[in-house]
Amino acid sequence: MIVTQIAHIIADYVVFLELTEEEELNLDTAVTMMEALADQLENLDKDFLRELIDAFAIIAEEYSGEAQGVVRDIAHNFYLEEALAADDPVRLVQLEELRDARE
Numbered sequence: 722m723i724v725t726q727i728a729h730i731i732a733d734y735v736v737f738l739e740l741t742e743e744e745e746l747n748l749d750t751a752v753t754m755m756e757a758l759a760d761q762l763e764n765l766d767k768d769f770l771r772e773l774i775d776a777f778a779i780i781a782e783e784y785s786g787e788a789q790g791v792v793r794d795i796a797h798n799f800y801l802e803e804a805l806a807a808d809d810p811v812r813l814v815q816l817e818e819l820r821d822a823r824e
Contacts, residue, residue: 724769728776732792734758736784739791763804774801797823 735758738751765773774796781793796802797820806812 724772724776725780728773728780731758731762731773732777732780732784732795735795736788736791740787759799762799762801767805770801770805774805 735755738746738755741751762770762773777792777795781789784792802816803813806816
């Protein structure tokens with residue numbers, strides 16, 4: 722399924738930016754790239770974004786160690802559920818409560 726393939730591409734990209742040592746990767750560049758990715762993800766078609774969020778949870782099992790957690794947390798760290806709920810104030814409040822409880 723294409724959504725799984727795209728989830729892998731995004732996951733590999735995020736894992737690289739998150740886990741590469743600062744000596745090997747300019748931190749400012751990494752932050753800029755993460756911000757650009759976040760913007761692109763938030764602007765995806767909502768149905769596709771839903772599938773993508775679900776795919777991250779599935780493919781995370783294919784990664785090991787710290788990378789597995791990075792992939793599992795992509796939706797959370799990029800506020801993707803909130804992007805889906807942008808027009809639903811009740812759901813946004815629920816998501817904020819879940820986020821507060823997690824942190």
